[in-house]
Amino acid sequence: MRLECALIEAKEEINWYEDDSFWEVFGPELFPAERVNAATLEAKQIAEMLGLKERAKILDLCCGIGRHSIALATDSFEVTGVDRTESYIAQARKNVGDEPLSINFVIGDARQFCQLNTYDAVINMYTAFGYFEDQADDLRVLLNVHASLKKDGKLLIDLTGKEVFAREFQLRDWHEHENRIFLRECEVDCNWSWLNSRWILIKDGKKYEHRFGHRIYSAVELSNLLYRAGFSEVNVYGGLDGSPYDERAQRLVVVAGKE
Ligand SMILES: C[S@@+](CC[C@H](N)C(=O)[O-])C[C@H]1O[C@@H](n2cnc3c(N)ncnc32)[C@H](O)[C@@H]1O
Numbered sequence: 001m002r003l004e005c006a007l008i009e010a011k012e013e014i015n016w017y018e019d020d021s022f023w024e025v026f027g028p029e030l031f032p033a034e035r036v037n038a039a040t041l042e043a044k045q046i047a048e049m050l051g052l053k054e055r056a057k058i059l060d061l062c063c064g065i066g067r068h069s070i071a072l073a074t075d076s077f078e079v080t081g082v083d084r085t086e087s088y089i090a091q092a093r094k095n096v097g098d099e100p101l102s103i104n105f106v107i108g109d110a111r112q113f114c115q116l117n118t119y120d121a122v123i124n125m126y127t128a129f130g131y132f133e134d135q136a137d138d139l140r141v142l143l144n145v146h147a148s149l150k151k152d153g154k155l156l157i158d159l160t161g162k163e164v165f166a167r168e169f170q171l172r173d174w175h176e177h178e179n180r181i182f183l184r185e186c187e188v189d190c191n192w193s194w195l196n197s198r199w200i201l202i203k204d205g206k207k208y209e210h211r212f213g214h215r216i217y218s219a220v221e222l223s224n225l226l227y228r229a230g231f232s233e234v235n236v237y238g239g240l241d242g243s244p245y246d247e248r249a250q251r252l253v254v255v256a257g258k259e
Contacts, residue, residue, distance in 0.1 A: 016212035017131045043071035045240035056120040062128035066092030073101035114144040127159040130215035142229035149258045161252025162218040231256035
């Protein structure tokens with residue numbers, strides 16, 4: 001009887017990244033206007049970094065509210081944006097409005113989404129990789145991406161690398177915007193392979209609190225996983241401007257090619 005109860009409880013538990021309320025509560029903190037606007041320049045940097053040809057087909061995996069999808073489609077690329085969070089996909093579609101863009105938004109999970117030999121490029125932006133407890137799931141995502149790319153296609157992943165976390169580590173920080181206070185606390189776990197976070201938002205007299213964790217990759221660890229997934233050439237940068245991944249790097253940007 002006890003065992004049965006435990007099983008029922010275990011089934012009901014959901015992973016933090018599958019909790020819509022997390023994305024809904026923190027959406028305004030993740031995507032303020034400046035970050036949405038920054039995607040216009042970032043899309044141009046992505047196109048240059050990947051050497052995208054006119055009308056190239058791009059998959060924006062974990063596209064959120066479609067910041068890069070829309071900017072890339074505005075630059076005449078053919079874009080598919082995939083994300084598991086329905087409210088973000090609805091927002092992305094709304095953001096397109098009546099613009100005649102070649103863009104398709106799909107609700108889907110990165111562990112399952114796969115369209116054989118379809119895309120010239122896949123992008124995964126703003127630390128949308130490393131959420132799964134089992135690293136086999138990270139590998140599964142990369143295998144799907146590899147299979148979905150055409151020959152000579154490229155994958156670009158942009159995230160906060162382990163080296164940057166280590167340099168900028170802050171146990172706690174907080175920001176105040178208009179009528180909201182956003183507080184963050186984090187701890188390094190599992191020998192620097194995992195970061196546990198606690199985010200609190202205080203808004204309209206209410207307190208929202210979520211705890212979550214994700215894997216933190218060094219440049220070498222992420223490159224090795226990409227090679228394991230079948231990518232042939234992996235290049236590492238410290239930003240979308242192509243700067244080196246050195247002690248001044250702000251981001252970890254990895255570009256991997258499929259032969
Ligand atoms: C930090 S946001 C980045 C969004 C977007 N790439 C950007 O730059 O604005 C991470 C996104 O990953 C999505 N996500 C989380 N787990 C996912 C999964 N298993 N499959 C697909 N999308 C997922 C979330 O819904 C969220 O939109």
